[in-house]
Structures are given as structure tokens and as C-alpha cells.
Amino acid sequence: MGDLIMQPSNLKVSPKYSESKEMYLKALVELDVFVSPTVSRLANRLGVTQVSANEMVRRLTDQGLMIHTPYKGVNLTKKGRQLGNNVLRRQRLWECFLYDYLKVEWSRLYELTCNLEHNTPPEVTESLAIYLNNPAQCPHGQPIPTVDGECKSLKGIPLNQLGIGESASILSVTESPLEVVEHFSQQGLLPGKHITLVNTTPLQGPLTLQVGQAHIALGLQMAEQILVKRD
Amino acid sequence: MGDLIMQPSNLKVSPKYSESKEMYLKALVELDVFVSPTVSRLANRLGVTQVSANEMVRRLTDQGLMIHTPYKGVNLTKKGRQLGNNVLRRQRLWECFLYDYLKVEWSRLYELTCNLEHNTPPEVTESLAIYLNNPAQCPHGQPIPTVDGECKSLKGIPLNQLGIGESASILSVTESPLEVVEHFSQQGLLPGKHITLVNTTPLQGPLTLQVGQAHIALGLQMAEQILVKRD
DNA sequence: CCGGATAATAAGGTCAACCATAACAATTTT
DNA sequence: AAAATTGTTATGGTTGACCTTATTATCCGG
Structure with a gap:
């Protein structure tokens, strides 16, 4: 009988490869405002042990997304920064939406959008950007990176x-x-x-x-x- | 120096416990329209092997979310059905939003919202429902379950x-x-x-x-x- | 009621992300 | 320069959610 309704394409259960990866990239973009963060700062930010963070940093380094200079800090490569900025773009656009349209409390925005960002496909992100009229900043005043992963930092x-x-x-x-x-x-x-x-x-x-x-x-x-x- | 910006509460990297779980519950709700689906139907729907599905069904059975009668099919418990309906609620509300506001193509709705649903906290779900004016159906005509996990099925x-x-x-x-x-x-x-x-x-x-x-x-x-x- | 399809279980494996504990290396402080 | 602190690596786990390749159980149609 009607097994048509099987396998709605992307119903992929598993491949959550990279949800963590995205967190690491995002955290790095957020942290390296003035100086490149050390692995332990990263670990701290992400709520994991230093050992775990180290492991992950090694993996991401292998993928050409970052460079770790021991005792100096972790730097994103161009590719890594772009990816990180994309994540940030998604999250900040959602923050705008939640704040301006859903009337969510200002102080809970980050928390509530923090996982929404993953699993937001590009089509949705860009439609959202248009709907919101391409805002330049999120409700915290942080700049929203562009589609191609650029982000001009605030001069303040x-x-x-x-x-x-x-x-x-x-x-x-x-x-x-x-x-x-x-x-x-x-x-x-x-x-x-x-x-x-x-x-x-x-x-x-x-x-x-x-x-x-x-x-x-x-x-x-x-x-x-x-x-x-x-x- | 300013390590204030560390650990924004829920920045939890890992605990994606249950993203899969939610998929299984949702799939079950979607499938058991007339008869309880067998494990292989489930597996098929989710794009995993029967063995994997079996394993997962056992785990979810242990958690009191479903009951598996060998050769007969899998049934959701009350608790399981509620959870599944919650997932469906989230997805269908997002579908409404994407369709009515973001002008996303009708045929891509399911695909695009399919992972957005996880990681949508209750507060956001309910604010969204209000914003959308508590729609009763998604763009596919499917009923949207209520906050408390009830879902009256269509009479057709x-x-x-x-x-x-x-x-x-x-x-x-x-x-x-x-x-x-x-x-x-x-x-x-x-x-x-x-x-x-x-x-x-x-x-x-x-x-x-x-x-x-x-x-x-x-x-x-x-x-x-x-x-x-x-x- | 038997044989083939379908369903379930068993056994053993992989992989990403975590964890703890412990050793070792660099830097800073005293 | 030794001690204390902080950062890094090594080693050996664990868990969830998959996988493949059998083997066994049940159902259903001829």
C-alpha cells in the first residue's frame, strides 16, 4: 500500500555533523574582538573541558578552518571566518525577528535563538533578511554579517x-x-x-x-x- | 581580564539528545493515520536501516514513549503522542510563517522547516503562534496540534x-x-x-x-x- | 501446512563529541 | 631561578545514533 509518503527527502535523521562545529566557529568570531582567544577561553565559552576543545580545534584545524598557535591563541582562516559569520548572520536575523515581531524579551534573545541558527537553511535566512528589510544590526547593536560572510566591525x-x-x-x-x-x-x-x-x-x-x-x-x-x- | 562574556548560559554545545528522538516521534504521529506502522515502515520513512530503527524503538519504549508489539506495529503512548504532537506543532507553525510571510515556495515547506522545529523553544513557539494568529492548519491543510499536545484529526x-x-x-x-x-x-x-x-x-x-x-x-x-x- | 516474504534479534563495528585523569610545557610571579 | 599558574597533549573512557552481516521468528498465500 501507499508507501509514497516515505522518505520525504531531507528527513535525514542523523547528519548533525557540524552543529558543534558551528558553535565553535561562532564562538571564535565572537571572542576574537581584540586578541585571538586561547583554547581554554574557547572551552570556557562553550562550556566544555579544555581537552575537548583542544580536540575539536585540532579537527577544525585539519579542515582548514582555523589555526592554533600553542600558547598564542586560535585564529580563524578566511574560510572559517566566513562560516562563522554565516552562523552569526542567521542568529542575529532571528534575534531581530524575535524581538521586533514576536516581542520576545530583550534579555532572552541570545539564549532563545542560540540553537535556532543551526538548521536554518540559506533560503530561509535570505527570505527572512528580506522580510526584516535587511537590518544592519541585531537588537544588541551587533552588526549582522552579509550573505557572503563579511562583517565590518563597529567603530567604537x-x-x-x-x-x-x-x-x-x-x-x-x-x-x-x-x-x-x-x-x-x-x-x-x-x-x-x-x-x-x-x-x-x-x-x-x-x-x-x-x-x-x-x-x-x-x-x-x-x-x-x-x-x-x-x- | 573580562571573562564575563563566558558561558552564555545555554551555550551548551552538545546535548542534542533527542533531535533523533523527535524525528521518530514525529514520524510515528505522521504515519499512524489508519494503522500503527511497523518498524520497517518507520525505518523507511526516516531513511535509516531497520536495525537502527529497531534499536531506537527499543530505547524509546524504555523511556515510556511507545510500545512495540512485534509483527503488529508501534504505538505511541500518551506521553509519546503528546511529544510528537508538540514537534508537529512547531513544524507546522513554522510552515505557516515561511509560507505566509517569507513567501517560500509551497512545495519546499516541509523540507525547509524539517529541522527548524527542533531547537525551537516553547516560548518562541507560542509567541509565533500568537503572531500568526493561532492558525488551525498548516499550508498542507494538516491540523496544527494544540499547546498541550492534542490533535484532532481531519474528518475526510x-x-x-x-x-x-x-x-x-x-x-x-x-x-x-x-x-x-x-x-x-x-x-x-x-x-x-x-x-x-x-x-x-x-x-x-x-x-x-x-x-x-x-x-x-x-x-x-x-x-x-x-x-x-x-x- | 509449507515456503517465501516480511519482521525482529543478535553480534560486532564506526564515528562525532563529549568526559576524567595525568603528564608535560610555557609563562608569570615571587 | 624556583614556584605557581596556565596551557597543551596523551591516554583511555562513555554515549548516542548510526552501520553491515548474519540468523531466527512470524505471517500469509497458494
């Missing part, structure tokens, strides 16, 4: 490099764990907002900012995650 | 059970491999369309239908995939 400075009394507007915040991002959100530290650096304290101490009318204290590490542009 | 008959001269309208077509579904689309055999059975031929031969002004021949197996409701 970390908030902690502002001088006292200087005003600036927030360009982006780094995708971070929920608690951190939730804190940003509660303090109104969102892309586009204007802030003024009121004060700093020595010994890695907190900064004082003015956001709107309010004065808030912000830890140094948090401040490093915020990219601003002087007014 | 397979097209081949019509009598000669009878008219009916198409309720749904079964999600099938690309070639099949493409053929449906080319012949205008889409949900909502009106058809009249003009003729039948013996020995599993094709049926002749009138669709709009045109007369078309349709293989019996294809006809079995189309559910209609007499006018």
Missing part, C-alpha cells in the same frame, strides 16, 4: 575608556550570560542610549554613569562589554 | 474513495517527498481546491480528475495522499 570604544565627564551613546553590548544581559536591561543600558561617565574608582572599582536622570554604578568588567561612541 | 476521506462523478474539496495533502508534493502543486491539487472524479481505471490504474477546467490523471498512490470532503 569600550565604555571604560571614556574620560570622566564625557558623554557617549551606546553602540552595542556583548552577548553575555543571562544575568549580565538582564542587568544591562534593568539599568537601561541598551543600544542607542546616551550615557555620561560621572566618575571612576581605582583598583578595578566600579564606574558611575548617568543614564537618563539616574546615576548607576557599573562594574568594570560589565563596562568592558559595552561599546560606545563619543558624542 | 482519501480521494480514491470518491465515487465517479462526485465532487469534493481538498482538505489536506500528506507531507511527502519533494517530487510528489511538487507534482501536487503543478496540478493545482492544493488544500481548498474543488475537484470532481471523472473516471477510474482498474488494476491500480490512475484516476481522472477535473480540477478547474482541466482534466488530469492521477496515480492511485498519489490519490491516497489527498484527503477530501464531499461537497
Whole structure:
């Protein structure tokens, strides 16, 4: 009898080759803002042991996607960076959709789109981009890479490099764990907002900012995650 | 230095436990329309060997999701059916979105959403449902299960059970491999369309239908995939 | 009721991604 | 320069989800 309905083409159960691979590539793109991350930073970011990360890095190196210089760090090759940027493009487009259309909470965006990105075929990605009107940034202010895997980085400075009394507007915040991002959100530290650096304290101490009318204290590490542009 | 950006909570690389599991559950829900499918039908549908399917069925049986009566077929337990329906809900909602908003080709919907469904967290699913205005059917005419895993099946008959001269309208077509579904689309055999059975031929031969002004021949197996409701 | 098709089980294997533990190498700190 | 810290490699597991190649069990049609 009607075995027509068998094997709907891509019903492939298994080949999830590379879901992990994509995570590694993405993590690398995200991490190497200023310096190439070491394997342990990577491992840490991905929530795996260093040994596992090392293994994976070796495999990806074999595939010509990255280069590991021991004790120095891991660098993406051109091909690797492109792939990583593609992943990021997918995720950030989804973030736009979830935020602007589905009204998902800002601080949960990263978390919720973090696995949607895999399994998003190119056709869908590009239709989505058109639907969203080709946004340039995700709700965190991060640039969305182009179809061909290019990504021009933001020209801004970390908030902690502002001088006292200087005003600036927030360009982006780094995708971070929920608690951190939730804190940003509660303090109104969102892309586009204007802030003024009121004060700093020595010994890695907190900064004082003015956001709107309010004065808030912000830890140094948090401040490093915020990219601003002087007014 | 700023290791704040480490470990964005769910950045879990590995635990893709269950992507396969979901496929099995979904396939079962899709297949057991009239009779419980045997393991080999399942295997066939999923594109794996019977041995693999057997193994997996055993595992899922152990988890209380299905019951396998040798030589009779596999049945979902209540829990299993609910889970399967959840998967189907996610996929069908995505199908609606891709079709209505992203303007994706009708015949590619199943294929393109087929892996999107995993990794769609409940929050996103439900926000999407609201955004889409809680549709009752996917673009194939299949019912969309409710949040709690219920799914009332369509009350219709397979097209081949019509009598000669009878008219009916198409309720749904079964999600099938690309070639099949493409053929449906080319012949205008889409949900909502009106058809009249003009003729039948013996020995599993094709049926002749009138669709709009045109007369078309349709293989019996294809006809079995189309559910209609007499006018 | 027998023989061939179909279905199920058995046995042993592969591969990707993980893990822990331990040793070794480089760098930094004291 | 020794000690402490951090980074890398080696070794040997585990697990899920596949695979192939038998062998055995059941069903169904002549």
C-alpha cells in the first residue's frame, strides 16, 4: 500500500555533523574582538573541558578552518571566518525577528535563538533578511554579517575608556550570560542610549554613569562589554 | 581580564539528545493515520536501516514513549503522542510563517522547516503562534496540534474513495517527498481546491480528475495522499 | 501446512563529541 | 631561578545514533 509518503527527502535523521562545529566557529568570531582567544577561553565559552576543545580545534584545524598557535591563541582562516559569520548572520536575523515581531524579551534573545541558527537553511535566512528589510544590526547593536560572510566591525570604544565627564551613546553590548544581559536591561543600558561617565574608582572599582536622570554604578568588567561612541 | 562574556548560559554545545528522538516521534504521529506502522515502515520513512530503527524503538519504549508489539506495529503512548504532537506543532507553525510571510515556495515547506522545529523553544513557539494568529492548519491543510499536545484529526476521506462523478474539496495533502508534493502543486491539487472524479481505471490504474477546467490523471498512490470532503 | 516474504534479534563495528585523569610545557610571579 | 599558574597533549573512557552481516521468528498465500 501507499508507501509514497516515505522518505520525504531531507528527513535525514542523523547528519548533525557540524552543529558543534558551528558553535565553535561562532564562538571564535565572537571572542576574537581584540586578541585571538586561547583554547581554554574557547572551552570556557562553550562550556566544555579544555581537552575537548583542544580536540575539536585540532579537527577544525585539519579542515582548514582555523589555526592554533600553542600558547598564542586560535585564529580563524578566511574560510572559517566566513562560516562563522554565516552562523552569526542567521542568529542575529532571528534575534531581530524575535524581538521586533514576536516581542520576545530583550534579555532572552541570545539564549532563545542560540540553537535556532543551526538548521536554518540559506533560503530561509535570505527570505527572512528580506522580510526584516535587511537590518544592519541585531537588537544588541551587533552588526549582522552579509550573505557572503563579511562583517565590518563597529567603530567604537569600550565604555571604560571614556574620560570622566564625557558623554557617549551606546553602540552595542556583548552577548553575555543571562544575568549580565538582564542587568544591562534593568539599568537601561541598551543600544542607542546616551550615557555620561560621572566618575571612576581605582583598583578595578566600579564606574558611575548617568543614564537618563539616574546615576548607576557599573562594574568594570560589565563596562568592558559595552561599546560606545563619543558624542 | 573580562571573562564575563563566558558561558552564555545555554551555550551548551552538545546535548542534542533527542533531535533523533523527535524525528521518530514525529514520524510515528505522521504515519499512524489508519494503522500503527511497523518498524520497517518507520525505518523507511526516516531513511535509516531497520536495525537502527529497531534499536531506537527499543530505547524509546524504555523511556515510556511507545510500545512495540512485534509483527503488529508501534504505538505511541500518551506521553509519546503528546511529544510528537508538540514537534508537529512547531513544524507546522513554522510552515505557516515561511509560507505566509517569507513567501517560500509551497512545495519546499516541509523540507525547509524539517529541522527548524527542533531547537525551537516553547516560548518562541507560542509567541509565533500568537503572531500568526493561532492558525488551525498548516499550508498542507494538516491540523496544527494544540499547546498541550492534542490533535484532532481531519474528518475526510482519501480521494480514491470518491465515487465517479462526485465532487469534493481538498482538505489536506500528506507531507511527502519533494517530487510528489511538487507534482501536487503543478496540478493545482492544493488544500481548498474543488475537484470532481471523472473516471477510474482498474488494476491500480490512475484516476481522472477535473480540477478547474482541466482534466488530469492521477496515480492511485498519489490519490491516497489527498484527503477530501464531499461537497 | 509449507515456503517465501516480511519482521525482529543478535553480534560486532564506526564515528562525532563529549568526559576524567595525568603528564608535560610555557609563562608569570615571587 | 624556583614556584605557581596556565596551557597543551596523551591516554583511555562513555554515549548516542548510526552501520553491515548474519540468523531466527512470524505471517500469509497458494
